Amino acid sequence: MTTSRYLHPLHACLPLVLALAACTTVGPDYKGAPPVAADALAQSHFTRDGGASTAPAPAQWWRSLNDATLDTLVDDALRDSPTLHAAEARLRAARASLNQQEANRRPSGSASALGAGVWQGPTTDQSTSLQLYSVGFDATWEADLFGGGRRAVESASAQAQAVQADLADAQVSLAAEVAATYTDLRAQQARRALLQQTAAGDAQALALMRQRRAQGVASADEVEQRMQQAAATQGTLSDLTADIAASLDRLALLVGQAPGALDAQLAATVASPALPSVPASVAIGDPAALLQHRPDIRAAERRLAGRTADIGQQTAKYFPKLNLLGNIGLAGTDAGQLLRASNLALIAVPYLSWNVLDFGRTAAAVRQAEAGRDEAVANYQATVLGALQDANTALARFGQQRQTVMQLLAQQASAGRTLELTQQRRAAGASSQIDLLDAQRRDADARVKALEGEAQLLKNFVALQKSLGLGWDVAG
Secondary structure, eight states, X not given: OOOOEEEOOOGGGHHHHHHHHHHOOOSOOOOOOOOOOTGGGOGGGTOOSTTEEOXXXXXXXXXXXXXXXXXHHHHHHHHHOHHHHHHHHHHHHHHHHHHHHHHHTSOEEEEEXXXXXXXXXXXXXXOEEEEEEEEEEEEEEEEXXXXXXXXXXXXXXXXXXXXXXXXXXXXXXXXXXXXXXXXXXXXXHHHHHHHHHHHHHHHHHHHHHHHHHHHTSSOHHHHHHHHHHHHHHHHHHHHHHHHHHHXXXXXXXXXXXXTTTTHHHXXXXXXXXXXXXXXXXXXXXXXXXXXXXXXXXXXXXHHHHHHHHHHHHHHGGGSOEEEEEEEEEXXXXXXXXXXXXXXXXXXXXXXXXXXXXXXXXXXXXXXXXXXXXXHHHHHHHHHHHHHHHHHHHHHHHHHHHHHHHHHHHHHHHHHHHHHHHHHHHHHTTSSOHHHHHXXXXXXXXXXXXXXXXXXXXXXXXHHHHHHTTOSOOTTO
């Protein structure tokens, strides 16, 4: 006859315990973020610019600028940027933390094996010895009676989603920064080409003025003015050369390369490098809907959800904890007979604990969690309001800059016509060479101002796309 040794738990209570663990969750349930400035999200609030279209906005907005070099730079940055790699690592860590919280709600177990020998020395004329062998498996599980574990998983899940939104926000910022820096570079290169023409004209005008001075038909003051004019142009050229080097190094850093790595690729290959072209009509879709999907807003909303779950996680500490302990094992003094059924032992123990005297620690933790939730609400509201201001300002500046560029182009056209007339008078002998050089200089100045205006319009276009939260990888 074989016998087994058992310590029976209260089987009748186990279904009740499991039912409680499945349905009781303390703490406030998250019901979504509070509404913020709902009236300001009306589409009509944003579409005041005639150049804005309600057509769906492309996520990869930089491709609408029709610049293959810019497309390559943004793609390289989104793939190789150390900033994004760091954000991706934070996302992996957050997801691992979520997996850890989910695993904490499951039973844990360990296997053990023991072989021991005990020898007792002779007290009379004999000695005694004993061998003990055992193998077993221990398991523990904390029944989540009041939902503290579920709230911990809920918080970790929201945090992981917030970090994923942070990654998307980093993608938005990176794409915009690459486009803005590339615009600066091309504008600087084009301006340098125009100023080099101006510098050549200044040198010629200075030489002619010195000849006039030698002939007594020009004053020393006129010569000094021409010298100062030529020196100012050379100084601006020197500053531009330094700015171009800085822009090249900045772009290299953004795409994850060493300074100087892009110098050959991005060197100006034409006399006056062209800027990327801003679309005639900018598609912004439904600004209100886009703002709701801005990565920074989504991150703030997810952090609010996580902070709300933290309250329930701390509130659960007010209530008892139930741990179920179990062991199954074989023990005997003969290793060869260890696997016999008579050596089997099963143990199951419910263990209830309740921290009834904590001197306000739990209450303080709950108040701290509630304050964290209130801070997250305020941060969410500030993020939404900041996004509204950002989008509205970006669209207003973009529309205004369109008008400014039109005026600068009109001034450039007028300076060009004046130059043509001066050239005609010069050919007819009615104007001097210095008059022609001055007209050329005014024409170059008008071209530089128009160039700067177009560059600013392009940067405002970039800022508008960033304000709408465009440029992130949905699959990320």
